[in-house]
Amino acid sequence: MIAVWHCQGVTSPSTAGAVRQGSLRELNLAVVLRRIATADRPPSRAEIAAETGLTRATVSAVVDDLIGGRLVAEAGPAPRTGAGRPARGLVLAGDGPAGLGLEVNVDYLAACVVDLAGTVRHHVVRRADLRPVSPADALARLAALAADARAAAARQGLTLAGAALAVPGLVDAGGLVRLAPNLGWRDVDVPALLAGHRLTEPVDGVPPLVVENEANLAALGELHAGPPGSASFLQISGEIGIGAGIVLDGRLYRGARGWSGEIGHIPVHPEGRPCRCGGRGCLERYAGQEVVLAAAGLAGADLPADTAATRLAELAAAGDPATRTALADAGTALGVAVAGVVNLLDLDTVVLGGGYAPLAPWLRPPVVAELSRRVLTAAWSPVTVRPAALGARSAAVGGAASVVRRIVDRPVGWLAHSG
Amino acid sequence: MIAVWHCQGVTSPSTAGAVRQGSLRELNLAVVLRRIATADRPPSRAEIAAETGLTRATVSAVVDDLIGGRLVAEAGPAPRTGAGRPARGLVLAGDGPAGLGLEVNVDYLAACVVDLAGTVRHHVVRRADLRPVSPADALARLAALAADARAAAARQGLTLAGAALAVPGLVDAGGLVRLAPNLGWRDVDVPALLAGHRLTEPVDGVPPLVVENEANLAALGELHAGPPGSASFLQISGEIGIGAGIVLDGRLYRGARGWSGEIGHIPVHPEGRPCRCGGRGCLERYAGQEVVLAAAGLAGADLPADTAATRLAELAAAGDPATRTALADAGTALGVAVAGVVNLLDLDTVVLGGGYAPLAPWLRPPVVAELSRRVLTAAWSPVTVRPAALGARSAAVGGAASVVRRIVDRPVGWLAHSG
DNA sequence: TCATTTAATTCAACCGTTGAACAAATTGCG
């Protein structure tokens, strides 16, 4: 007989999930804060008690802690009809912790600050061609943007509790950028290069800097900012390479080694065009930006990535036949690859982000056509294909939002810091 | 500014995760039981305290509850060297709850019983061609096997706490089999058809019957029974169609509507052979069992699925060139599709299950070859391709194990039942 | 035989939730 309890790969936290006496309050702080964060309008203590099953006494005590720690504030009492003491609404504080989102891409650097409520309080994009620049230099420039963002946050009464950096490549745990081909980076230890810069305040339980693939952070941004409805979706970002952020059941899926999302190397013509990855017939050889530019007669123009997308959108909007054909062919190839993914993962939404977002009007029809004919369940349940809600800044915003999410998921770290 | 707290698709349990006074003991029962279940050798109370961070007093009290509820038993004290009170080892009880695993497939019915320790205590496969049989009839025959299994369990002092049924098709939440093409089933309400049969004892928190796709349950079985090492893998099952169970980060991934795993409809030649799904060039038209049988000269033999796989394995082992070429071609197509999946999902293990398991010696080399040339990270981190550890009974065992897993994850349901 | 060591049990204290009681703040009716 074969034992089935050797569960593989799942490593437990150090206390293995044990619930200590102190865990009660810690977890209930998170539950109540989450309830305030996700409410459609400011809830009262009594409403929170009704929804969570905790008593009004407990909710009152927990809310006292959250108010004391500047995570929550009271709104004015709501006007009411009928007898009864007016309820005090509770909202997320606008002057407590915030997340710092950073991004290095081929032709720009970005920094933004997102507060607890998810509001973007600062956002700067600095244009620069970063391919000829060393990683140390690029990160030094980024640190300057981060310092500006930190100062701007302080002026607004916000404390940066952590940072997340988006890069266009494969990132190991620990922040080592294994390969970012578009930047020419290989084995770049980003945390080490940024170690001399104080980006944020130390908060227990929040790593000071998380380095993550930009498609993954963009998907996180989209998860929170997108229209309601889908907890599983694919967000595709098409530049030279084609990457994807994958959200399954409301959570970002990073893969066994953190290298998920390489949709550009799905074979769409198995013995087709050679690819720089060593394979043949990869999606990026049929729907990558270089291919579309060449087919549109723009090969060798050496445009920055987002300028290239804008240029293609302008040509397509003007009715240029070569550009429209190139985008239709790219959309068809993309549709073939995505159809396979949808069949395998049973996704109901596909988001066109990155360089594909401005080209969505011309990419979407052939993608939808391929999905209609190749997805097994398409007749019952069509797949939604839409452009990204956040547009170009989704990676930095997603990164900042992920920092803020850690505070909401575990408020005691912040409360210990500020109390 | 765009709010990011409208988190979509994640529905909370009724108390929204609030931790009540009673939650302490409930959660710690689960923590301690999990520790006993996953230990390499019987742990003592002191060891459990050291590993979980709970005090020895608390662990002692929790273990008293688990022993009283017949979930845990004490082993004899271990011989020790040096002074000190000998420790009493703790093991999962062999005479408490068990799970019932059931399976309906094209040419057989199966029932098995798995106890808390994961040991298979009863397993029966009844051969029958179920395609001409109505769903009601097929399920009536299955209920008879289940009654036999229940009696056998009772004779061994086991109580069946829930059942899981594996079917070869798309299953909605609630157990409606939307489509099982190989059985000719469409919109079959399995729980309603089995409602007149008492399969198991009612246990709080354990659904009496879960209906699930067989590739998914097979993957669950493999997750627990497979060799240590991978929390993310794809388990492929090739019969007429080709399905997959997907395990990501230690959890079964079912998809937005529960219809994940349709790897057979990944396009490998976009304008290739027409498929019955309406698309062209789908994997199942290149690597499905019917295609391999035809290429091996066995078309029209109308063999049962697993007999067909056995027959193909015999021919290949005997060196039949047509069979070997057919398997090599199928392996190549399979490798192309799987390479795309591995690039997207960053998996490090692929398991050949179902009808592919006996053919693994001939399928594996071309699959590995395609992965080597098409997976972006293959040079750094090769993908493991291996046959399934559980073989043909993995779906029923996986189903039974998932029932048992619910007991271990929430022992208070069982304790309330038996106390 | 007894000191030493380790495991398991017992115990009073503490933390945080709890249900009930009480206080506060309204509306609406007579």
Add this chain to the structure above:
DNA sequence: CGCAATTTGTTCAACGGTTGAATTAAATGA
């Protein structure tokens, strides 16, 4: 305008369960 009714928020003694320390149990080895 006064007051009953109603709802929200706060206070309080009690309780459940964990806790750290003390005690008991069960061995080994000098």
